[in-house]
Amino acid sequence: MAEEGPVLSIQPLSCLVDEKTEVEVKLLPADYKITLHALIHSEDGVDWEAFGRYTSDSSGTVKVSRDKSLGGTFEGVEAMGLLWSMRPVPESKPGRRFQKNDVQTPIKVVISVYEGHLAKGFKHRTPLTTATAERWYLAPEVQRVEVTKGEIKGTLFIPPGSGPFPAVLDLWGGQGGRVEYCSALLASHGYVSLALEYVGLQNSAGQLQHMDNTYFETAFTFLQKHPKVRPDRVAVMGMSFGVPVMLSLAAYSEFVKPKCVVCVSGSHIIPLNGSLADIYAALQENIDKIRYDEKMRIIWRDLLLPVPDDPSMKVKMGEIKCPILLIAGEDDQNWPAPEAAADIKKMMEEAGNSHLLTVLSYPGTGHLIEPPYRPHVRFSDFKLLEAKTKVVVLWGGETIPHSRAQEESWQKTLAFLEEHLYDNSREDAHC
Numbered sequence: 485m486a487e488e489g490p491v492l493s494i495q496p497l498s499c500l501v502d503e504k505t506e507v508e509v510k511l512l513p514a515d516y517k518i519t520l521h522a523l524i525h526s527e528d529g530v531d532w533e534a535f536g537r538y539t540s541d542s543s544g545t546v547k548v549s550r551d552k553s554l555g556g557t558f559e560g561v562e563a564m565g566l567l568w569s570m571r572p573v574p575e576s577k578p579g580r581r582f583q584k585n586d587v588q589t590p591i592k593v594v595i596s597v598y599e600g601h602l603a604k605g606f607k608h609r610t611p612l613t614t615a616t617a618e619r620w621y622l623a624p625e626v627q628r629v630e631v632t633k634g635e636i637k638g639t640l641f642i643p644p645g646s647g648p649f650p651a652v653l654d655l656w657g658g659q660g661g662r663v664e665y666c667s668a669l670l671a672s673h674g675y676v677s678l679a680l681e682y683v684g685l686q687n688s689a690g691q692l693q694h695m696d697n698t699y700f701e702t703a704f705t706f707l708q709k710h711p712k713v714r715p716d717r718v719a720v721m722g723m724s725f726g727v728p729v730m731l732s733l734a735a736y737s738e739f740v741k742p743k744c745v746v747c748v749s750g751s752h753i754i755p756l757n758g759s760l761a762d763i764y765a766a767l768q769e770n771i772d773k774i775r776y777d778e779k780m781r782i783i784w785r786d787l788l789l790p791v792p793d794d795p796s797m798k799v800k801m802g803e804i805k806c807p808i809l810l811i812a813g814e815d816d817q818n819w820p821a822p823e824a825a826a827d828i829k830k831m832m833e834e835a836g837n838s839h840l841l842t843v844l845s846y847p848g849t850g851h852l853i854e855p856p857y858r859p860h861v862r863f864s865d866f867k868l869l870e871a872k873t874k875v876v877v878l879w880g881g882e883t884i885p886h887s888r889a890q891e892e893s894w895q896k897t898l899a900f901l902e903e904h905l906y907d908n909s910r911e912d913a914h915c
Contacts, residue, residue, distance in 0.1 A: 490518075490612050492597055498618040500672055501591065501665075502856050502894055504549075504563055505617060509597055512544040518612070519556070519602040520548065522566040523594045528583045532570040532859055534558065537601040554601070558884075566595065568887035570859040574604070579876050581852075581864035587668040588628060590618035619857075621665045623672035628664075636703050637681040639664050641671030642712050650717035650743075650905035651676040651707050655700075655726025666721070669855055673898060675905070678707050682760070683725060694761035700729060701739040717905045721746040721897075724819055724851070728754040728763055728799065735803035744807040744904040746897055749816055749851045751824035752799040752831075753788045781863045781878040783817045791820065791827045801828050802835025809842050809900045811893045813849030817880035821851070844896060846889035850881025856891040 493508045509518065521535040536553030538546040549563035558565035572580045584591055596611035622628065625644035631637065639662060643649055652675050656663040667679035680703050682695050708715045720730040720742045727750020733740040736757055755762045766788065773786040792798055810828060812821035825843050832838040846853075850862060866877040 490597055492595065492613045492615045494595060494615050494617045497615075498590070498620070500623060500669065501619045501621055501858070502669065503619075506563070507548040507566065507595060509538075509540070509546040509613075510544065512540040512546065514540060514542045514544050516540040516544065517599075517601050518546060519598040519600065520546070520566060521596045521598060521602075521606050521611070522570065523596070523606075524570065524582075524591060526583050527585060528580075530576055530580050530583075531573045532582060533573050533606070534566045534568075534570040535602070535606070536562070536565055556603075564857050564891075567593070567857040568859065568890075569883060579863065579865040581861050582859045584621070584665055585663075587621040587664050590620045593617045593619060621668040621672065626668070626671045628668070631678065631706070633706060634702065635699065636706060637685065638662065638703065639667065639679045640707075640710070641667050641677045641679070643671050643674050643676065647676070647712040648714045649674060649676045649712055650719070650901070651678070651710070651713040652901070653677075653700075653704050653707055653718065653720045653730075653742075654679045655682060655720070655722035655730055666723075666855065670721075670901075675901065676707070676710065676713050678703060682729075694759065694764060696759050696761070697729075697733060697737065697757075700733055701737055704733075704740045704742075717743050719744045719746065719901060719905055721748075722750060723748040723853075724750055725760070725763065726750065728752060729760055731799045731801075731804070732758060734806065735799050735801070742806055744809070744900065745804070746809045746811070746900065748811045748853050748893075749813060749819055749821045751788060751791075751820060752801060752828050753792065753797065753820075753824065754799060756796045756800070777878055779876075781876045782866075783878050785817055785820050789820050789823060791823050798827070798831075800835075801831040802837055804832075804837065804840070807840045807842070807900070807904055809844070809897060811844045811853055811897070812846070813851060813853055813881060813886070813889065814845055814847045815849055815880040815882070815886075816851045817878040818851035842900065844893050846885065846893070848882045848885030849889040850886055851879040852881070853886075853890055853893055856894050857887075858890065860886045860890075 490512050491510045495506045519537050524532045534557040536556040540546050557569035594616050596614040627642040629640040654667045656666045662681040664679045667677035670677040685693050722730045727747045770787045775783040812825040814822050832841050860883045863878045
């Protein structure tokens with residue numbers, strides 16, 4: 485080893501979570517074996533790690549975007565492998581899902597260089613050198629504002645500048661609570677975004693309350709009337725439970741007239757003019773269709789299958805007059821997203837509005853299609869809100885194709901939103 489020791493460079497050292505970084509080690513001896521190790525200590529106290537084994541070139545350099553990992557949690561040339569291949573350290577309890585709820589602080593990634601080709605025992609060894617990178621959901625100067633207007637609960641994110649800006653109503657997931665990271669990232673890309681809390685809310689008596697459609701209409705109108713928002717340029721974006729709700733509103737509501745719609749891992753299965761409560765009721769009716777894998781992890785996808793033939797049990801997709809981006813994982817074990825996507829395409833072809841539909845369908849990809857480089861988990865603990873018990877849910881997906889899908893689908897989502905919300909030449913594309 486040279487006396488001055490290796491130099492570890494991470495560029496940029498601080499950036500948004502969807503940006504690529506360059507990791508490089510210089511001043512190594514030629515043909516020198518090292519292991520690059522990345523570690524994140526998540527908000528819930530779990531350590532996540534990834535590592536790749538490299539051999540330096542004739543100039544004593546390892547460049548992650550150029551050189552092959554010879555083994556580890558990823559192999560081959562993978563510029564972002566130190567992030568997307570992360571998994572809980574071996575001594576962790578099973579069933580963990582990566583948590584980042586506080587978007588006002590960065591994800592800190594500690595990258596270390598170890599001598600030799602290692603497979604374990606990193607915390608018991610002293611690295612040759614270490615550096616810490618920061619990855620943010622929230623860009624500098626993006627405002628985060630708690631929303632408590634009337635009965636709406638959520639968080640509003642506003643980009644820097646005078647505006648007015650296009651906006652996105654964000655209905656992300658069915659776990660409950662307030663999920664802010666997608667809205668924070670959208671605001672960092674120039675959109676006012678409202679992360680709406682809509683699952684797991686309680687009434688004044690402390691009982692679980694399923695929000696009716698008026699709640700969502702009020703949220704859309706609130707966003708539309710905000711002084712920093714262009715009222716004719718508001719999109720809706722949802723994942724999982726949020727998808728049937730917003731498709732129904734886009735088809736039938738007098739008040740929700742989005743410029744475009746982004747649907748992630750969801751379906752159109754909801755009774756005519758139905759609400760969130762009707763989706764829960766449909767799931768309860770089919771409780772006998774719950775399956776388990778060989779490790780007793782719960783599979784919920786069959787609860788809404790087969791896709792109904794009865795047109796009154798699903799959204800009339802022909803009523804939607806704005807562009808739709810539909811993202812589905814073909815190994816989704818939680819929601820029948822692939823079957824729903826196929827039926828939506830068929831319905832829109834029959835209605836003559838399929839030119840408005842873009843489907844992104846990804847093999848080997850599970851339910852949790854999130855912004856890129858976030859660690860993939862095939863299963864995790866899930867709290868049942870009604871029963872107040874925990875189960876282990878099978879989400880699906882294999883790490884490599886799922887991670888590729890997260891990266892591509894996010895870039896295509898941003899391009900879709902930019903095309904329909906920022907391009908002034910497309911004035912005819914709202915519901």
